[in-house]
Structure formats: structure tokens, C-alpha cells
Amino acid sequence: xxxxxxxxxxxxxxxxxxxxxxxxxxxxxxxxxxxxxxxxxxxxxxxxxxxxxxxxxxxxxxxxxxxxxxxxxxxxxxxxxxxxxxxxxxxxxxxxxxxxxxxxxxxxxxxxxxxxxxxxxxxxxxxxxxxxxxxxxxxxxxxxxxxxxxxxxxxxxxxxxxxxxxxxxxxxxxxxxxxxxxxxxxxxxxxxxxxxxxxxxxxxxxxxxxxxxxxxxxxxxxxxxxxxxxxxxxxxxxxxxxxxxxxxxxxxxxxxxxxxxxxxxxxxxxxxxxxxxxxxx
Amino acid sequence: xxxxxxxxxxxxxxxxxxxxxxxxxxxxxxxxxxxxxxxxxxxxxxxxxxxxxxxxxxxxxxxxxxxxxxxxxxxxxxxxxxxxxxxxxxxxxxxxxxxxxxxxxxxxxxxxxxxxxxxxxxxxxxxxxxxxxxxxxxxxxxxxxxxxxxxxxxxxxxxxxxxxxxxxxxxxxxxxxxxxxxxxxxxxxxxxxxxxxxxxxxxxxxxxxxxxxxxxxxxxxxxxxxxxxxxxxxxxxxxxxxxxxxxxxxxxxxxxxxxxxxxxxxxx
Numbered sequence: 001x002x003x004x005x006x007x008x009x010x011x012x013x014x015x016x017x018x019x020x021x022x023x024x025x026x027x028x029x030x031x032x033x034x035x036x037x038x039x040x041x042x043x044x045x046x047x048x049x050x051x052x053x054x055x056x057x058x059x060x061x062x063x064x065x066x067x068x069x070x071x072x073x074x075x076x077x078x079x080x081x082x083x084x085x086x087x088x089x090x091x092x093x094x095x096x097x098x099x100x101x102x103x104x105x106x107x108x109x110x111x112x113x114x115x116x117x118x119x120x121x122x123x124x125x126x127x128x129x130x131x132x133x134x135x136x137x138x139x140x141x142x143x144x145x146x147x148x149x150x151x152x153x154x155x156x157x158x159x160x161x162x163x164x165x166x167x168x169x170x171x172x173x174x175x176x177x178x179x180x181x182x183x184x185x186x187x188x189x190x191x192x193x194x195x196x197x198x199x200x201x202x203x204x205x206x207x208x209x210x211x212x213x214x215x216x217x218x219x220x221x222x223x224x225x226x227x228x229x230x231x232x233x234x235x236x237x238x239x240x241x242x243x244x245x246x247x248x249x250x251x252x253x254x255x256x257x258x259x260x261x262x263x264x265x266x267x268x269x270x271x272x273x274x275x276x277x278x279x280x281x
Numbered sequence: 282x283x284x285x286x287x288x289x290x291x292x293x294x295x296x297x298x299x300x301x302x303x304x305x306x307x308x309x310x311x312x313x314x315x316x317x318x319x320x321x322x323x324x325x326x327x328x329x330x331x332x333x334x335x336x337x338x339x340x341x342x343x344x345x346x347x348x349x350x351x352x353x354x355x356x357x358x359x360x361x362x363x364x365x366x367x368x369x370x371x372x373x374x375x376x377x378x379x380x381x382x383x384x385x386x387x388x389x390x391x392x393x394x395x396x397x398x399x400x401x402x403x404x405x406x407x408x409x410x411x412x413x414x415x416x417x418x419x420x421x422x423x424x425x426x427x428x429x430x431x432x433x434x435x436x437x438x439x440x441x442x443x444x445x446x447x448x449x450x451x452x453x454x455x456x457x458x459x460x461x462x463x464x465x466x467x468x469x470x471x472x473x474x475x476x477x478x479x480x481x482x483x484x485x486x487x488x489x490x491x492x493x494x495x496x497x498x499x500x501x502x503x504x505x506x507x508x509x510x511x512x513x514x515x516x517x518x519x520x521x522x523x524x525x526x527x528x529x530x531x532x533x534x535x536x537x538x539x540x541x542x543x544x545x546x547x548x549x
Contacts, residue, residue, distance in 0.1 A: 169432050198423075205425040205439040206378070206476075230424060230436050 023073035030069020038062035051120045052113055052136040059138075101156065105139040108155035112136060118165045125164040126153060171204060172234045174227050176241060179220030181255040186213065189223060192252050196244045197227045202237040204228040219259040292337055292455065292492075293403075295367035303346045304366065307338040308403075309456040311419045314346040315366045315405070322362050322407055324415055327352040332400065332420040332441045335454050355415060363408025370494065371402040371416070371529050372458060372481040378425050379440035385474040387466040394498075395444040395464065398457040399481055401494065419456045427478045437478060444477060448522065458486060458494035461521070465502045472503050482532045487525035495525050 011017045038058045046054035071081065113136060118124050122133050124143070131145040141158060143151045166172070180189050190211045197209035207228050214222040225245070229237040249256060265272055298304045303316040310329040315322060325346040348354055379397045387393055400420045404413035422441060428434015444462070445451045451459060460479060466472040484496035498521070 170434070170436060171426050171431055201421055201423045203423070205423050207426060207431065228426065228431075233424075 019076050019078065023076040026069055026073045026076060030066055030072070034062045034065035034069070037065055050116065055135070056113060056138075101154075102139060105155045108159040109136070109138045109140075112141070112155055112158060117163050118168070122168065123166040125166060126158060126161050129153070130166075167231055170231050171207075171228050172231055173207075174229060174234065174238055174241065176225045176227075176245065177214070178223050178225065178245060179217055179256060180223065180249075181257040182221060184221065184254050186221065188252065189221070189254060192248050192254060193223065193225050193245065196241065196248045197225060200227075200237065200241060200244060202229050202233045202240065204230070220257050292339065293368040293370050295365045296339075296341070297365050298341060299364075300362075301345065302341055302343055304341050305339070305346075306368070307336050308419055309336065309454060310334045311403075311417075311456070312352075313368075313403070313417075316345040317362050317364070317366075318345055320359055320362065322357045322359065322366065322414065324355045324357070324405060325349065325352050326417055328420060332422070333452075333454065335456075337455060357407075357414050359407075363410070365408060367406040369404040369406060369413070369529060370486060371404055372484055372486050372496065372532070373399055373402060373418070373422075373438055374416075374482065374532065376427070376435060376437040377422070377440050377479045377481055378427050378437045378476050379442070379444045379479060380476045381444045381446075381474060385446075387464055387472040387474065389466055389469050389471065392463060392465045393446065395446060395462045395477070396448045396451045396459060397440065397444045397462060397477070397479060398442050398451060398454065398459050399440060399479065400438075401456050401458060401486075427476070435478070440479075453493050455492060455494075458496055460484065460496045461498040463498055463500045465500065467505045468503050469505070477501070483534070485527060485531050486529040487521070488528045489523040489525050493523075494528065495521050495523070497521070 038061045041061045042054050042058040045057050049057075075081065118133055120133050120135060123131065124133060129143065129145065129151060131143040131151065134142040134144050140152045140154050143153060145151060178193070193211050194209065197203045203209060204227070209225065209227040212224040212226065214224050216222075225241070227237065227241065246256075263272070292306065292308055296304055298315065298317045300317055300319065303314050306313045310332055312327045312329075314325040316325075323346055327349055377399045379399075381395065385393070400418060400422060402416055402418050405415045405417070406413055420441070422438040425437050425439040426434055427437050442452070453459070460481070462477060462479065464472070464474065479499060481496065484499070487495045487497075489495060
């Protein structure tokens with residue numbers, strides 16, 4: 001043990017040993033300084049810019065300072081930077097071929113950050129996936145679904161897909177489709193639906209709620225109630241208004257029918273045979 | 282039970298509530314109860330359907346308020362609950378959109394004054410506390426949107442009464458505040474008014490000797506270009522038709538830069 005320490009002490013006091021020690025100190029100091037500077041850059045910038053831009057700036061500052069510390073450490077150890085850069089240039093061609101997808105994700109990420117189709121905290125829908133944006137990183141976007149699952153979506157996929165931002169605008173329209181029996185009075189149905197919308201304080205008065213007649217369905221007269229709500233209370237209205245419609249229909253005797261089918265044997269076919277069952281037998 | 286009819290001038294302010302007793306107010310559509318328990322204040326509120334109800338009463342009774350159907354209950358824990366509770370009237374926490382009875386047209390170079398009333402909110406304070414325990418609307422109006430499009434604008438409350446050209450036509454209610462709105466059309470053509478966005482957040486609340494609530498007049502000015510508008514709230518040369526004292530400060534400070542927005546935000 002004593003021998004190892006003696007050899008170590010002898011090595012440290014040589015020229016190369018001191019250079020190694022200095023390089024290590026540079027890297028450690030660089031790490032500490034990078035973290036502090038990155039944190040300071042985030043604190044200053046996030047009040048003036050979007051959160052994901054501030055996070056990107058923090059990362060850029062961190063890696064820049066680390067990079068400078070590493071370069072200083074390598075120079076201390078006697079590496080020639082031109083040789084290193086030359087080797088990196090050759091390697092990068094090989095790495096480039098191997099990492100096409102990552103490069104594509106990286107570039108797509110930069111475009112997403114610049115274009116801002118969504119920001120952190122927005123609720124977005126991408127194909128069948130709906131959830132809250134947790135972070136917008138260089139290679140992917142992290143989403144939390146409503147059933148609390150963590151999903152990583154590559155940026156390349158987002159750039160190529162239709163993204164629906166459900167929370168970009170402060171108000172949102174709710175469309176409720178309702179069918180009523182053919183025997184019902186269309187005017188009365190409109191009045192009842194409009195009264196339901198007007199009675200709900202979450203339903204915005206402007207833009208005005210609308211009742212659209214969608215058509216003569218197979219089994220019912222089809223309507224659509226379109227009402228607006230603030231983005232924050234949208235789901236509350238989505239839950240409360242169908243209940244209010246059902247209650248209002250019941251109070252006014254308006255029937256929501258089951259699907260109807262009429263069987264017709266045709267004029268040339270035999271009529272359907274019917275057997276009457278006597279209840280007492 | 283100590284009961285009394287409440288005059289318009291007396292329904293707000295501080296009341297002493299003995300331990301184990303409940304103070305009950307009826308303020309228009311709002312039924313409000315505040316119970317002082319051994320280590321709590323319990324607030325119960327329930328509202329009638331009509332926002333224009335003018336029933337007013339107050340009494341203190343023994344016992345704590347219990348759960349009622351359709352009521353909201355909130356309990357605040359205290360080591361030693363203060364003996365008094367204070368009701369502080371406030372203006373709405375959002376702008377209020379009001380409409381004249383029928384669309385109004387203001388000729389070029391003309392000026393009209395409309396009178397509107399908006400619902401009040403209540404802040405509840407106990408003892409000498411500076412921070413309110415709770416803030417509740419006397420009547421919660423419907424939401425509405427005011428702006429040039431569904432992408433840009435402001436979430437507001439929808440006014441439940443119409444804007445009137447004559448002050449005498451406006452029914453005075455003890456739980457609503459009256460605001461005179463002066464509209465000047467400096468443009469070259471007629472200005473059509475179908476609805477108005479009243480920025481009550483920037484108004485101070487005042488009360489006259491009869492207890493009727495007022496705010497400072499608001500001036501909406503359509504400039505010569507016809508596009509941009511200015512809104513002036515403070516320092517307007519018009520004064521209120523009655524002598525008033527201050528009841529509550531504005532929720533937000535008025536700044537000229539904030540108010541110089543497109544007229545479409547205020548007039549539709």
C-alpha cells in the first residue's frame with residue numbers, strides 16, 4: 001500500500017502528472033461553473049421568453065461551458081486541437097450515416113421550438129394520442145396522457161403529423177348531437193335546447209349557442225347543440241350539459257328514441273306468419 | 282334570535298358574533314351564513330335563481346349553520362376565532378358586458394351617456410385580518426366573450442340588466458353598482474353600439490348616503506380615424522350626480538397604455 005502511494009506521489013510531481021491534475025481540476029471547475037451559469041441564464045431568461053426557449057438556452061450554456069472546459073483540459077494534456085478536429089471531421093461522416101434519425105429529430109426539434117405550434121403545459125392531440133406537454137426536448141417531446149402515462153414522441157413524427165392544440169385559444173366550442181323522436185315538435189325542441197344553454201352559467205352568452213338541424217335520421221330527428229365555454233371549464237360544461245338536456249327533455253316530454261327498424265316483406269312475398277300466444281295457456 | 286330588516290346603507294361592514302352563534306344575511310339573491318365555532322368560522326352560501334331579487338335581511342341566531350341543499354360550505358380553522366366578521370363589497374373580478382335595450386347609434390361628433398348596473402362581489406374578513414378569508418359573488422353571472430374573434434379577446438361576465446339612457450330608468454338595487462358610461466364618437470360616420478365591455482376591474486367602488494353603490498364614470502372615445510379607441514377612467518371631468526364616499530379600491534391600477542386598445546374590445 002505504501003509503495004502505491006509512493007509511486008503515486010512520484011507520478012504527481014512529474015510534469016505530466018501535474019498537467020493531469022490541472023486538467024481534472026479544470027473539468028471539475030468547468031462542471032460547477034457550467035451548472036451555476038446555466039441556472040443563472042434560466043432564471044434571467046424565463047421571465048422574458050417561453051419556457052422551452054429558456055430550457056434550451058440553459059442546456060446550450062451548460063454544454064458550451066463544459067465544452068470549453070474539456071478543450072482547456074485537453075490542451076493542458078498536450079493534445080493538438082487541429083488533430084482532434086480532423087479526426088472528428090472524419091468520424092462525423094460515419095456518425096452522420098449512423099444517426100440519421102437522431103439528426104432528423106434534432107432538426108425537427110429546432111423547427112418545433114421556432115414554430116411553436118404548442119408550448120409546455122398545452123394539451124395536444126397527435127393521431128390517437130392526447131395529453132399534456134411536459135417538455136420539448138431536442139430529440140423528442142414528452143407527453144403525459146390523461147390516464148397518467150408517460151409518452152415520448154420523436155420530433156420527426158410531430159413535424160410530419162397533424163397536431164391539434166386543444167388549449168391554444170381561450171374559448172372552445174362544445175358540440176352535442178341529440179336525436180329526438182319523429183313525433184316531436186322541432187320548434188319546441190329548439191326552444192328547450194336553447195333554454196338549457198342559456199341557463200348554464202358556464203355556457204358563454206357570446207358567441208351565442210346555436211341549434212343546428214342535422215337531418216332526418218334513420219330513427220330520429222337529429223340536432224346539434226353548439227355551445228362555447230372557456231378553455232378551463234370546457235370539461236365541466238361537457239359533463240353538465242348532457243345531464244341538463246336529458247332532464248329538460250324529460251320535463252317537457254320529449255322522447256329520445258331507440259333505433260327503429262321496419263320490416264317489410266315485399267308485395268310479392270308471403271306475409272310474415274304471426275302466432276298469438278294466449279297468456280293463460 | 283335577534284332579527285332586523287336591513288336598510289340599504291347598513292348591510293355591509295363588521296358585525297360581532299358570539300361564540301356558537303351564526304350571523305345570517307339575505308342580500309338580494311344571496312343567502313349568506315357565517316358561524317363562529319370554537320376553532321373555526323363556517324361560511325355557508327346559497328343563491329336564488331333571480332339575480333334581481335332585492336330582499337334584504339340580517340339576524341344573529343344561536344347555533345352553527347348546517348349543510349343545506351344547494352349550498353356551498355367552507356370551513357376556516359383558527360386557534361382562537363376572531364369575534365367579528367366583516368363584509369367588504371367589491372366590484373366584479375372581470376369586465377362586464379352590457380347591452381342597451383336595442384342597438385344604439387351615435388352620430389358623428391355626438392356624445393351619449395349610458396347608465397348600467399353591475400353585480401357586486403363580497404370579501405369576507407375576520408377580526409383585524411388584512412387578507413380576505415374568502416371572496417364570493419352575490420350573484421354569479423354567465424360567462425361571455427368579448428373580442429374581434431374567438432382567438433383574440435377577453436373572457437367577461439354577461440350583464441343581467443340593460444344599459445339605460447336615463448338614470449331614472451335604471452332600477453336601483455342595494456347589491457349592484459351604477460356606472461355612467463360616456464361614449465364620444467369623433468369618427469366621420471355613425472357608431473353602432475350593440476354591447477359594451479365595462480372594465481370594472483379598474484374602477485373604484487363608492488357609496489352615496491342612501492347606500493347606493495357607484496363607480497367613477499367611464500369615457501369611451503372613438504377617435505377620428507375610426508379604428509382605434511381610447512378608454513379613460515380616472516380624471517374625467519364628469520362627476521357623479523351624487524356625493525359619495527370610497528368603499529373599495531380598484532382591483533387593478535388603470536394605465537393609459539393598457540386602455541388604448543382596439544375599440545372592438547370595448548364596443549360591439
